[in-house]
Amino acid sequence: MAVPDRPSDYINRAYEQDVVATMATAPGQHHLYIHGLRGTGKTALVRAALADSPDTVTTCYLSCTTCNTQYKVLKRLYERLTDDTINHGYHTAQLQDLLDHRLTQTPTILILDELNFLLENDGNDLLYFLPRLTPDVALSIIDLSANQPTLSTVVDERTYSSLRPRYLPVDPYPEDRAATILTQQIQNTATDISVQPDAISAVTATATNITVGLHWLAAAIQTADGPVTPATIEAVRGDGVSRYRKTLLSAFTAHHIILLEAIDRLTTGEHRVTTGTVYDRYEHLCRTISTAPLTARRIGDFLRHLELLHLIDVTHHTGGETGKTREIRPTTLEEF
DNA sequence: TATGTTTCAAATGAATCCACGTCAGCGGGATTA
DNA sequence: ATCCCGCTGACGTGGATTCATTTGAAACATAAA
Numbered sequence: 266m267a268v269p270d271r272p273s274d275y276i277n278r279a280y281e282q283d284v285v286a287t288m289a290t291a292p293g294q295h296h297l298y299i300h301g302l303r304g305t306g307k308t309a310l311v312r313a314a315l316a317d318s319p320d321t322v323t324t325c326y327l328s329c330t331t332c333n334t335q336y337k338v339l340k341r342l343y344e345r346l347t348d349d350t351i352n353h354g355y356h357t358a359q360l361q362d363l364l365d366h367r368l369t370q371t372p373t374i375l376i377l378d379e380l381n382f383l384l385e386n387d388g389n390d391l392l393y394f395l396p397r398l399t400p401d402v403a404l405s406i407i408d409l410s411a412n413q414p415t416l417s418t419v420v421d422e423r424t425y426s427s428l429r430p431r432y433l434p435v436d437p438y439p440e441d442r443a444a445t446i447l448t449q450q451i452q453n454t455a456t457d458i459s460v461q462p463d464a465i466s467a468v469t470a471t472a473t474n475i476t477v478g479l480h481w482l483a484a485a486i487q488t489a490d491g492p493v494t495p496a497t498i499e500a501v502r503g504d505g506v507s508r509y510r511k512t513l514l515s516a517f518t519a520h521h522i523i524l525l526e527a528i529d530r531l532t533t534g535e536h537r538v539t540t541g542t543v544y545d546r547y548e549h550l551c552r553t554i555s556t557a558p559l560t561a562r563r564i565g566d567f568l569r570h571l572e573l574l575h576l577i578d579v580t581h582h583t584g585g586e587t588g589k590t591r592e593i594r595p596t597t598l599e600e601f
Numbered sequence: 602t603a604t605g606t607t608t609c610a611a612a613t614g615a616a617t618c619c620a621c622g623t624c625a626g627c628g629g630g631a632t633t634a
Numbered sequence: 635a636t637c638c639c640g641c642t643g644a645c646g647t648g649g650a651t652t653c654a655t656t657t658g659a660a661a662c663a664t665a666a667a
Contacts, residue, residue: 356652540639559621585632586637586638588640591641
């Protein structure tokens with residue numbers, strides 16, 4: 266079973282949907298910052314709220330895990346608006362001019378999912394530029410973040426003062442609603458396997474992250490040869506975790522995957538390791554599969570990516586007998 | 602036929618983005634003197 | 635005061651790509667023998 270799209274009528278999020286949807290209809294420049302933990306349904310909420318937006322409005326959804334520079338975002342946005350394709354070689358300023366001209370013709374909503382990856386990699390150049398477009402441009406920006414509740418802590422003051430976002434926090438679903446959503450999802454998929462209600466409860470009681478829950482159930486349905494019971498669920502716990510991780514990391518490099526594998530092998534249970542040992546094991550893993558390892562500098566950045574994805578739990582040390590380093594362990598299913 | 606002019610594609614050059622590498626300064630608690 | 639150890643910002647490099655300019659040769663035009 267493939268993990269299906271989330272339901273379109275999103276349960277009990279009428280207020281949130283309304284906030285997002287009004288941006289689609291009101292002209293002018295708007296800025297909305299949505300924060301919620303991973304797997305609380307932010308992306309689904311935005312998609313559902315904008316599903317019925319008028320044809321005159323162009324919506325452009327981008328995940329900053331891949332669009333992690335100003336250039337890439339502008340490029341993708343321009344391509345969305347024109348059907349042209351753009352490669353490297355242009356000046357960023359050139360793209361900015363092209364876009365400014367284009368955006369005066371088309372009301373547009375730009376959704377920046379996983380905004381932190383853009384900010385960490387490229388600073389706030391993009392967020393500084395966007396509010397400074399020609400005033401008659403009708404561009405609404407929706408940021409999605411699973412990390413910081415407010416934008417002011419991650420962009421500089423000058424940029425923030427021109428953004429002045431409206432904030433929309435998204436809370437996790439309580440267990441019973443999460444169970445309803447999962448049940449709906451199963452009904453939407455073509456499978457003969459039946460899933461017992463207490464199997465779903467077993468999932469929602471453990472995983473607060475809905476996406477994790479979906480992958481977990483998918484794993485159970487795939488392996489089960491009869492009805493899915495709580496025992497089935499427990500048996501495929503590891504499988505559910507690896508499915509979830511695989512999906513999250515699909516937007517990243519093979520080295521991210523090797524790195525997480527290295528951390529896995531070093532840490533069993535609550536055991537923690539520091540950056541140095543992780544890097545050694547990573548290098549070793551690379552050698553076993555005849556891949557050239559990247560330098561520690563790059564791996565340091567990649568560890569930050571895994572941390573932002575909440576796939577690892579990191580404690581930062583500034584000194585002491587370990588020196589300045591990170592203590593790392595994989596995040597457990599309950600914590601995703 | 603020789604010479605000059607036009608035209609247009611190919612070659613060249615300078616600039617850009619970007620992933621990644623190298624380098625060096627730094628942080629600050631624990632340990633040692 | 636020193637050690638620990640790697641974090642982190644600045645900068646360099648090379649590949650892929652862009653646009654603009656130059657080059658080269660073919661095509662054409664004109665004039666002279």
